[in-house]
Amino acid sequence: MKHKYTNFTQQEMMAVAAAREIKDGEIVIIGTGLPLLAAFLAQKTTAPNIITLYESGAYDCKPVRTPSSVVDSVLAPGSAQTASLLEGLGYVHAGDIDVGFLGGAQIDKHGNLNTQVIGDYRAPKVRFPGSGGSNDIGVGCKRTIVMMAHLKQRFPEKVDFITTPGFFNGGKERETYGFVGGGPSVVISNMGLLRFDAETREMYLASYHPGVSIEQIKENTGWDLKVAKDVHETEPPDPEVIRILRDECDPDGLYLKKE
Amino acid sequence: MKHKYTNFTQQEMMAVAAAREIKDGEIVIIGTGLPLLAAFLAQKTTAPNIITLYESGAYDCKPVRTPSSVVDSVLAPGSAQTASLLEGLGYVHAGDIDVGFLGGAQIDKHGNLNTQVIGDYRAPKVRFPGSGGSNDIGVGCKRTIVMMAHLKQRFPEKVDFITTPGFFNGGKERETYGFVGGGPSVVISNMGLLRFDAETREMYLASYHPGVSIEQIKENTGWDLKVAKDVHETEPPDPEVIRILRDECDPDGLYLKKE
Amino acid sequence: MKVSKVMTAKEAVVKFIEDGSNLMVGGFFHSISHVLTHEIIRQKKKGLTIFAASSNEHTDQLIGAGCVDRIESSYNGLEVFGPSYCYRRAIESSIPHKVEIEDYTNFTMMARFMAGSLGIPYVPVNSMKGSDLLRHTAWKGENKAKLMKDPFGSGFDHVLVPALQPEVGYFHVQRADKEGNCQMWGILGDAPWSVRSCKKVIVSCEEIVSREIIGRDPNRTILPGYKVVAVVEAPFGAHPKNCQGYYDVDRPFMKDYIKKSKTAEGWQEFMDEWVYSVSDRDEYIQKYINTFGMRRFLDLKAHDFSSSSVNYGF
């Protein structure tokens, strides 16, 4: 039986790595997809007392099936509060929420995110959906966890458009804005874990996922990516954790692709 | 039977006069006491389609007994919306409410109201409760109806403290503030009906209640009160109206004093 | 008795939505008034400026149909289902014509709606600060948002965003009475503030109920009737999206829309089939049943998770 759960995918590695970033007792605002699975996995393993919040205003939810959207009707019954979008993001804007999840079309060296456009803003090559709650979560949550596919064009030195500020140009620049939120604490890509230098606020490689080389990661990053002195392989997921992720968090395969 | 209802009191005259000021179909924000009875009377006689709002957030109420407070539990069941104080006065602040009722410790020549202090603000002789929703209603409702006991010290030329602006110093001064609400349209005292000159915005006597003389009213007013050219006796209430007021609007005598 | 505001979707759109209107399009991914959206498309409304926190396939369809010139919002996409292709075609390639977008965030849009609802002229926030959302503007220029030093001395700047009071808005709820008192429960999304901010509101609902039913649970009323100009009874009116207590999202239908809307031609086919060839919602439902069978239709229906009762007595 056990070997069935040893063949984890990159996507599953990302979900597991993200779950490890959540501390027990925290309030976490999550969207759909991998962040949702990460939060569910944390709840079922190392952080049973976290509270999940969705920007639609559903708080401390107990969904009986995997939600397919932040407004999935399954989120309301059993939740401790179902309020509205104003509250969902208002609690964030007030600085009450510990962790938020973010993603985007691009992230740069200092953790700034772009979910707006590729190219010129007024005449874009590609137009993305826009901020939604991304900017609000980025400025309001105590820290954010970014999840991204690792491709050179998605990790440029500078994003084409700052939808959601990370550390701007680095150093102490973010602190001049007086945000209640602290900014990104980690970027989890399909290749590795990246963190931000405490002084320069530049992104560096902290660990590479099993089967990925540091060289591959550097090649897929749009600037000369620095590497931590203690860089190491990301701890691979325990097969039991993969079992929980697949069979309990996403039993219908809503988000996890099969190998 | 009928003569039982011909002996109306000053208080009843005020309630009847106030009811006449409400037009059918209007949304009226009311407090407790005479304004409440006036609105109920209007609903039962000339203005069956008005909507009552209480600042507690109860909207279009159908109380099965006379409410003794703006938060009387009887206001919620049967109402079309029970929201909160933010909405109750928010609808007013947005300019959506037609008529508001006001009262106070003092009103002056230009309709400014004082519900704060008699004497010096920092060391008052008498301290009153404060604005509550009065200022909000005074700046937000399309027009207001003021109900006051007619005493010289309560009708000074200038109030000791402007809690709720009427027309400030008169003329076009109010218009410089850009309020959504138009200010007081009438003052109903226990002695007469007073309105505001369209140009000078000075209060003048429009009609005197049955049994009261113009001289008495002038004596009880703190400035040289002007009198309308067409000043006349306030139309006395029809006995049937008094019956409805006593027996249907306030059957338990919560507000109406017996003679 | 107060006057009844009940009418058909056709009548409501003819009467209250003019070409060039400032239009609040309600719904946050769920409980979206497709019944009214499709009617607006059939009536070929033009030059609309749309206001929404986040927009989905309904706005995408309005854009594809050429009804929209401008959008003030924070998000245009179909969430897990994929991108809004008509929106992308309009912005990237001016198909069917150019659409301008003024970008905000979800919270700032909600703060703007709330402000408009309460007569508050603008709201200072921390969102957008330092971002390119503040630096760039489409047509509002200086009036998109302003950076201002905190007058209360925190030492920080805040972003002032202007209140919104759209001329007219529409949304979908579970139930309303004929005076327009609207009740909603479960996931609320952009309600209640997005709709309260509008000067006039058209509501579509699963059921028109008596004023007495509304009064049995008045805390559930999210919009008082005085703002409502039209009440449209439209069971299944939010399909293919979910409406709590009535039906769930129709995922295969949504996936079909995404797939077809990838090309302008495919989109037109979808619209011909589900919008232009039916004259109202009843026909749409009948067509759905004819196309997919009664079983799939009935399977959309919500199961029971009844709330308990509370006592409003005194």
Add this chain to the structure above:
Amino acid sequence: MKVSKVMTAKEAVVKFIEDGSNLMVGGFFHSISHVLTHEIIRQKKKGLTIFAASSNEHTDQLIGAGCVDRIESSYNGLEVFGPSYCYRRAIESSIPHKVEIEDYTNFTMMARFMAGSLGIPYVPVNSMKGSDLLRHTAWKGENKAKLMKDPFGSGFDHVLVPALQPEVGYFHVQRADKEGNCQMWGILGDAPWSVRSCKKVIVSCEEIVSREIIGRDPNRTILPGYKVVAVVEAPFGAHPKNCQGYYDVDRPFMKDYIKKSKTAEGWQEFMDEWVYSVSDRDEYIQKYINTFGMRRFLDLKAHDFSSSSVNYGF
């Protein structure tokens, strides 16, 4: 399982209300936490600054007992029942000591609470403009409110009022679970924004219910548990005020308070009888029954006006 926050009123007040606190006192004429107010008085808390939209007999009692130095509010009185005599004595004659009051309006207080709840630093309003409420200030000086020209060009000024985020607040609801998720229905008054604005909240409730009961109707939750630090079960905890679905206002009791509180001596007598001589709410109820009889006690109980159920299913 999440940690239980259930404790007695005594424990909650010892643990979370310090001398000199910025304290939000919840309740708008109704559903007022007298259980916590009386405990604060028995514990002789000092130097409190009180925040409330409108305050009634509970604040009057806190003032009379010497707990309060400052009040930010819009109204201090007992509505139809009469004036707040302790408040008047404190301001007019410094009995038991001087109390300062910073006057706002109901709407501006609510706007300030809402702003605090949402992390909005201040709110522009039209209330207070031109009035002496704007001209005079007690201790806040320039930071009470500021007049500012509309930066969006309407040509008018607005009054900017600063957000409120009190250190701690307390209020009374119908039910809460042991994690502090609070549900309220019927008349809401200053809730939910007054309580949401606080950094920490103590809640007293008629009943502690299971988390499952809360989840059966989550739209009724007005405060999520994360803000709550203590949950105090106190049936009859709002007496002599009303609590929807549980009991009505006790008018004779209120009239007795008004009558006695006219003089400092009469007030002291009332307090000795109903606050100082009882050690908790259970004793208070027993005393009430002993004094007025079981019939009068039972007559306060609310009659049935049950809401109907709605379906949260999908």
